[in-house]
Amino acid sequence: MAEQELKALRLRIDSLDEKILELISERARCAQEVARVKMGSLAEGEVPVFYRPEREAQVLKRVMDRNQGPLGNEEMARLFREIMSSCLALEQPLKVAYLGPEGTFTQAAAMKHFGHAVISKPMAAIDEVFREVAAGAVNFGVVPVENSTEGAVNHTLDSFLEHDMVICGEVELRIHHHLLVGENTKTDSISRIYSHAQSLAQCRKWLDAHYPNVERVAVSSNAEAAKRVKGEWNSAAIAGDMAAGLYGLTRLAEKIEDRPDNSTRFLMIGNQEVPPTGDDKTSIIVSMSNKPGALHELLVPFHDNGIDLTRIETRPSRSGKWTYVFFIDFVGHHRDPLVKGVLEKISQEAVALKVLGSYPKAVL
Numbered sequence: 001m002a003e004q005e006l007k008a009l010r011l012r013i014d015s016l017d018e019k020i021l022e023l024i025s026e027r028a029r030c031a032q033e034v035a036r037v038k039m040g041s042l043a044e045g046e047v048p049v050f051y052r053p054e055r056e057a058q059v060l061k062r063v064m065d066r067n068q069g070p071l072g073n074e075e076m077a078r079l080f081r082e083i084m085s086s087c088l089a090l091e092q093p094l095k096v097a098y099l100g101p102e103g104t105f106t107q108a109a110a111m112k113h114f115g116h117a118v119i120s121k122p123m124a125a126i127d128e129v130f131r132e133v134a135a136g137a138v139n140f141g142v143v144p145v146e147n148s149t150e151g152a153v154n155h156t157l158d159s160f161l162e163h164d165m166v167i168c169g170e171v172e173l174r175i176h177h178h179l180l181v182g183e184n185t186k187t188d189s190i191s192r193i194y195s196h197a198q199s200l201a202q203c204r205k206w207l208d209a210h211y212p213n214v215e216r217v218a219v220s221s222n223a224e225a226a227k228r229v230k231g232e233w234n235s236a237a238i239a240g241d242m243a244a245g246l247y248g249l250t251r252l253a254e255k256i257e258d259r260p261d262n263s264t265r266f267l268m269i270g271n272q273e274v275p276p277t278g279d280d281k282t283s284i285i286v287s288m289s290n291k292p293g294a295l296h297e298l299l300v301p302f303h304d305n306g307i308d309l310t311r312i313e314t315r316p317s318r319s320g321k322w323t324y325v326f327f328i329d330f331v332g333h334h335r336d337p338l339v340k341g342v343l344e345k346i347s348q349e350a351v352a353l354k355v356l357g358s359y360p361k362a363v364l
């Protein structure tokens with residue numbers, strides 16, 4: 001009886017899959033038409049813009065708004081994320097550089113934002129991601145910017161002072177760390193634990209409780225740590241799912257981060273300005289002169305206009321001109337009249353003001 005029921009259900013699934021297949025193909029043909037229209041409407045010397053983050057954010061939001069389950073909103077949006085990624089690859093395969101090596105959380109963030117149909121390129125350092133984008137070798141770069149446990153990623157903030165880059169998107173990733181070992185390591189004979197310094201810090205309490213006397217070795221990334229322990233005896237790595245899968249390691253302990261809400265925010269950097277979607281964020285760098293009340297003066301126009309600040313970081317200046325440098329994120333787009341007014345007000349008081357970009361708030 002159950003056998004009969006199963007057979008009937010599988011026939012229904014086969015027939016639904018055929019319809020889905022036909023619909024996805026029709027959507028892909030539509031994307032090809034979009035590319036043709038974009039190419040046909042170019043002014044002389046104009047370069048076509050195939051990737052449209054503002055449109056992608058709208059598509060994903062629409063899917064989430066209309067979704068009635070049983071699949072969750074995030075799950076459904078992830079499926080559409082991949083469909084759109086493949087459709088875009090038909091128009092133009094995007095090249096994306098990220099902080100590598102393969103298996104890093106930054107690679108996972110790049111896939112979450114752009115989908116898997118991009119050509120991705122691991123870079124050895126944050127600054128190299130910036131340089132690769134500046135040189136035009138890739139369309140976009142992905143770099144970490146802040147972690148909920150450990151704070152700002154200063155290398156990224158400093159790179160914005162050195163390069164002219166446009167931020168065109170953000171993505172947040174829940175960071176789960178696991179204790180991983182290769183096949184030659186016995187649980188009771190671990191003498192060294194490798195990971196990135198930030199990850200070791202994010203798991204400090206757990207390590208103090210479970211491996212208080214084991215040497216902790218900071219390496220350039222979690223993926224590098226995973227790569228090392230693959231061939232090494234009696235050592236373990238702290239890294240995430242991607243690195244564990246990539247290097248075929250065993251999980252001795254899962255989700256060992258001290259804070260269960262441990263998350264990292266990543267930025268997409270490129271050269272393309274993103275039009276408003278109605279649900280955007282803006283990042284700016286401001287330097288104020290070294291006088292009492294300078295920070296207050298900077299913040300008052302935001303308060304007076306009811307603009308929500310989401311982050312403020314201070315970095316030492318790199319030159320005499322940038323005495324104090326503030327990195328500020330706020331809700332709104334730099335083309336909104338209210339935001340425009342605030343930026344004009346600030347630039348009257350500031351030594352320098354640079355808009356790093358306005359971009360859709362993370363949807364996924």
Ligand SMILES: O=C(O)C(=O)C[C@]1(C(=O)O)C=C[C@@H](O)C=C1
Pocket residue numbers: 031034035050051052053055056059083084087088091
């Ligand atoms: O609407 C567009 O401009 C498209 O190119 C289509 C499409 C899509 O598949 O929906 C593909 C890529 C863009 O990044 C945004 C959306």
